[in-house]
Amino acid sequence: MTYRFLKLILSILVLVLLRPRVTGLQNIPKRGAVILASNHLSFIDSLLIPIMAPRHVAFLAKAEYWTGKGIKGRMSRWFFTKMGDIPVQRDDPRAGQRSLEDALAVLQRGGAFGIYPEGTRSRDGKLHKGHTGVAWLALTGKAPVVPVALLGTDKVKPIGKMPRFARVELHFGTPIDPSRQIAAGTKPAQARRELTEQVMQSIQAMSGQERAE
Numbered sequence: 001m002t003y004r005f006l007k008l009i010l011s012i013l014v015l016v017l018l019r020p021r022v023t024g025l026q027n028i029p030k031r032g033a034v035i036l037a038s039n040h041l042s043f044i045d046s047l048l049i050p051i052m053a054p055r056h057v058a059f060l061a062k063a064e065y066w067t068g069k070g071i072k073g074r075m076s077r078w079f080f081t082k083m084g085d086i087p088v089q090r091d092d093p094r095a096g097q098r099s100l101e102d103a104l105a106v107l108q109r110g111g112a113f114g115i116y117p118e119g120t121r122s123r124d125g126k127l128h129k130g131h132t133g134v135a136w137l138a139l140t141g142k143a144p145v146v147p148v149a150l151l152g153t154d155k156v157k158p159i160g161k162m163p164r165f166a167r168v169e170l171h172f173g174t175p176i177d178p179s180r181q182i183a184a185g186t187k188p189a190q191a192r193r194e195l196t197e198q199v200m201q202s203i204q205a206m207s208g209q210e211r212a213e
């Protein structure tokens with residue numbers, strides 16, 4: 001109940017303040033494991049995708065959001081917990097593998113998981129090379145990947161600057177089925193790279209971003 005109420009309030013705020021243009025919601029399966037793989041331009045990306053998607057989408061979030069002090073710390077801990085995000089200890093040498101294991105657990109429960117194949121926010125606006133973790137998740141969890149393209153979120157919350165109002169776009173692409181790589185008998189490392197590149201090409205086609213060298 002708390003999650004649905006929180007999502008309703010945030011949805012109203014987003015619709016009024018950012019006037020998002022959203023396409024392809026029908027491409028997100030209504031049930032079952034699915035990965036939403038998006039480009040990453042701003043902090044608010046991890047809020048917009050779960051708010052606009054028609055189902056609960058879990059994201060990774062830095063553990064500091066759960067460890068803050070005072071009223072701000074309690075509010076942060078409450079918000080990210082209710083949104084269903086997963087804390088990550090960034091100073092843990094095994095943080096990357098633990099993150100994939102946590103994400104896989106979400107998929108094995110039939111949930112939706114959001115991921116940024118680039119690994120971090122783009123500071124130059126270009127679409128950077130995707131890491132193969134998204135493909136590992138898809139192949140291991142036997143989950144389709146829905147490519148997502150965000151536009152304009154870097155104008156709403158530029159890195160290191162105060163938020164502002166600007167129109168944003170969210171485009172959800174055609175799901176990519178990882179079973180094709182499995183059926184083709186491709187070697188695991190090659191299958192991961194090929195699937196990752198397929199995801200990145202779909203994101204680029206929707207976002208219009210220049211690919212980084």
